Amino acid sequence: MAELTDLTVGVLGGTGPQGRGLALRWAVAGIGVVIGSRRAERAESTAAELRERAGVSSVSGRDNAGCAAEADVVLVAVPWEGHRELLESLREPLAGKIVIDCVNPLGFDKQGPFALDVPEGSAAEQAAALLPDSRVTAAFHHVSAVHLADLSVSEVDTDVLVLGDDREATDLVRALAGAIPGVRGIYGGRLRNAHQVEALTANLIAINRRYKVNAGLRVTDI
Amino acid sequence: MAELTDLTVGVLGGTGPQGRGLALRWAVAGIGVVIGSRRAERAESTAAELRERAGVSSVSGRDNAGCAAEADVVLVAVPWEGHRELLESLREPLAGKIVIDCVNPLGFDKQGPFALDVPEGSAAEQAAALLPDSRVTAAFHHVSAVHLADLSVSEVDTDVLVLGDDREATDLVRALAGAIPGVRGIYGGRLRNAHQVEALTANLIAINRRYKVNAGLRVTDI
Numbered sequence: 001m002a003e004l005t006d007l008t009v010g011v012l013g014g015t016g017p018q019g020r021g022l023a024l025r026w027a028v029a030g031i032g033v034v035i036g037s038r039r040a041e042r043a044e045s046t047a048a049e050l051r052e053r054a055g056v057s058s059v060s061g062r063d064n065a066g067c068a069a070e071a072d073v074v075l076v077a078v079p080w081e082g083h084r085e086l087l088e089s090l091r092e093p094l095a096g097k098i099v100i101d102c103v104n105p106l107g108f109d110k111q112g113p114f115a116l117d118v119p120e121g122s123a124a125e126q127a128a129a130l131l132p133d134s135r136v137t138a139a140f141h142h143v144s145a146v147h148l149a150d151l152s153v154s155e156v157d158t159d160v161l162v163l164g165d166d167r168e169a170t171d172l173v174r175a176l177a178g179a180i181p182g183v184r185g186i187y188g189g190r191l192r193n194a195h196q197v198e199a200l201t202a203n204l205i206a207i208n209r210r211y212k213v214n215a216g217l218r219v220t221d222i
Numbered sequence: 223m224a225e226l227t228d229l230t231v232g233v234l235g236g237t238g239p240q241g242r243g244l245a246l247r248w249a250v251a252g253i254g255v256v257i258g259s260r261r262a263e264r265a266e267s268t269a270a271e272l273r274e275r276a277g278v279s280s281v282s283g284r285d286n287a288g289c290a291a292e293a294d295v296v297l298v299a300v301p302w303e304g305h306r307e308l309l310e311s312l313r314e315p316l317a318g319k320i321v322i323d324c325v326n327p328l329g330f331d332k333q334g335p336f337a338l339d340v341p342e343g344s345a346a347e348q349a350a351a352l353l354p355d356s357r358v359t360a361a362f363h364h365v366s367a368v369h370l371a372d373l374s375v376s377e378v379d380t381d382v383l384v385l386g387d388d389r390e391a392t393d394l395v396r397a398l399a400g401a402i403p404g405v406r407g408i409y410g411g412r413l414r415n416a417h418q419v420e421a422l423t424a425n426l427i428a429i430n431r432r433y434k435v436n437a438g439l440r441v442t443d444i
Contacts, residue, residue, distance in 0.1 A: 114414055144443075157442040161425065189428030192336055197425060199418035203383065206411030213443040219429060220379040220438040221366075 004179055008032035010071025012064050012078055012086065015046045018102060019077030021148025022140060022180075027054035028151070029179040034060050036067025043067070053151070068093035073100065073172065075140070076127060080105040080116070083123055087130040095133035098169045100176075101194075102140035104201040112206055115199030122195035124163065137164035137173045138194040139185070141201055144214035148180070155181050158216025161188030161197055186219050226401055230254040232293025234286050234300055234308065237268045240324060241299030243370025244362060244402075249276035250373070251401040256282050258289025265289070275373070290315035295322065295394065297362070298349060302327040302338070305345055309352040317355035320391045322398075323416075324362035326423040334428055337421030344417035346385065359386035359395045360416040361407070363423055366436035370402070377403050380438025383410030383419055408441050 009026055011019040014035035023033045027050050035050070037043035043061030050059045060070075068074055068090045074097055078086055083103050087094075103123040105116040120126040124138035139162040147153045160177035162185050164170040174185030188197060207215045231248055233241040236257035245255045249272050257272070259265035265283030272281045282292075290296055290312045300308055302325050309316075325345040327338040342348040346360035361384040369375045382399035384407050386392040396407030410419060429437045 111412060111414075113411075115418060163425075186429065187432050189335075189425040190333060192333075193421070193424045193428065196337060196418040196421035199415070200422060202415045203385075203411040203419060206415065207408065207441060207444070210409050211444050215444060216442040218440040218442055220440055221435040222429070222433050222437060 004175055005030045007072045008034060008070065009176065010034045010036055010067040010074040012036040012067060012074060012076050014067070014077065015042050016077060016079070017145035017149070018140070018143070019075065020046060020050070021145045022075060022077070022143070023059065024050050024054060024151070025148055025180040026176070027056050027059050030056070031179060032058040034062055034067045034070050036062055036064040038064060040066065065090060065093060071097070073098045073176070075100045075102060077102055080123065084126060084130065087127055091131055091133065094131050097134055098172060099127060099131060099134045099136045100140065100173055101127045101136060101138050104141055104198045106202055112209065113202035115202055118195070121192065122198050124191055124194035124198070128191060135164070135166045135169040136191065137162060137166070137169050138191060138197065139163065139173050139177060141197055142204055142217055143183070144216055146214045156183050156216070157218070159184045159186050159219050161186055163188045163191055163194050163197060165190050186222060226397055227252045229294045230256060230292060231398065232256045232258055232289040232296040234258040234289060234296060234298050236289070236299065237264050238299060238301070239367035239371070240362070241297065242268060242272070243367045244297060244299070244365070245281065246272050246276060246373070247370055247402040248398070249278050249281050252278070253401060254280040256284055256289045256292050258284055258286040260286060262288065287312060287315060293319070295320045295398070297322045297324060299324055302345065306348060306352065309349055313353055313355065316353050319356055320394060321349060321353060321356045321358045322362065322395050323349045323358060323360050326363055326420045328424055334431065335424035337424055340417070343414065344420050346413055346416035346420070350413060357388045357391040358413065359384060359388070359391050360413060360419065361385065361395050361399060363419055364426055364439055365405070366438055368436045378405050378438070379440070381406045381408050381441050383408055385410045385413055385416050385419060387412050408444060
């Protein structure tokens, strides 16, 4: 496996809280990051903020297509509503690359969050269907954006379940999880079992509301 | 809330590993238990074994209908294949009672475990549809039967997510979880979010196979 610090990780939707938080932690770990956004100037603005916060120079900003083309590994962190359209447009620049989908297809009503039906089964399986030439994994669904953004949280108290059918790809994504202090990347099954991992975010939101916390999950006995 | 030791908990499917393990831990905690099975003599045989292992007299065995009638709170721990038929037959004896569904609708093929489609959304929602006069909750999906059965495991290292729409019912089930040493019962959302908690058992099985463990889950930041 390549050294993580030789990699450039692209973050599609890197101006949102989840993408921005992960990008910050990877930048701090010495990993090159390209923030992607619909508008290049918004991406560059987030990149500038992250360079300053992480104290590094290795964060840049591009439009999403430029981010996909430039990165070695690409995290998809866009809102569910834009997921299909964005990935349809990036099939070529993402060909041959490891793609990490962290999108949670959720709806909200008066009773709180709930899982949406996805024709392909899950966001990750939709990504795999739209990107047949990429190596699609699913991970980083449950990491608190609040804890990621707060560098005074020196150990982020959660494990990251990494799903996928390609062992080399899931191993690399597990290593990217492990680059965040306190986090372990744990293999969590095949991509066909991604739906429930995505949907479980609704339960974590319910927990956060009931207990006034930013809950994460640890796997025990490992 | 009533004292737990004043309760009688029924365990439908109490001769299987999950029901038997929970029954053992509740018996050790001083809670009355009625084991239910299709055949009363099998239930009584398991009850006798649990009485001896727990060193208590308060475990009995009945057929499933007798178990449902006698218990104050009833755990449904039958195989998914028999879930619908059993609950259809127990609507009357379960009326007015708190029902805890821990059933995981899973299939297995050459690639391992996967979540089955359930017309009602989840086993727990199927139970709620079949038992309109009961107070249906979902819990105990992820507790390792191996660890429950082994009384040398003095602290079972997992949390139990308890789902339901009735606060008094979920609070009582959380207390039943907390009666197992090491375990916390944590509110995990409304019943409509039960599917992903049930289905996540497929991921835990994948983890168990990869890492050769009996994995559980802890919720962090609580």
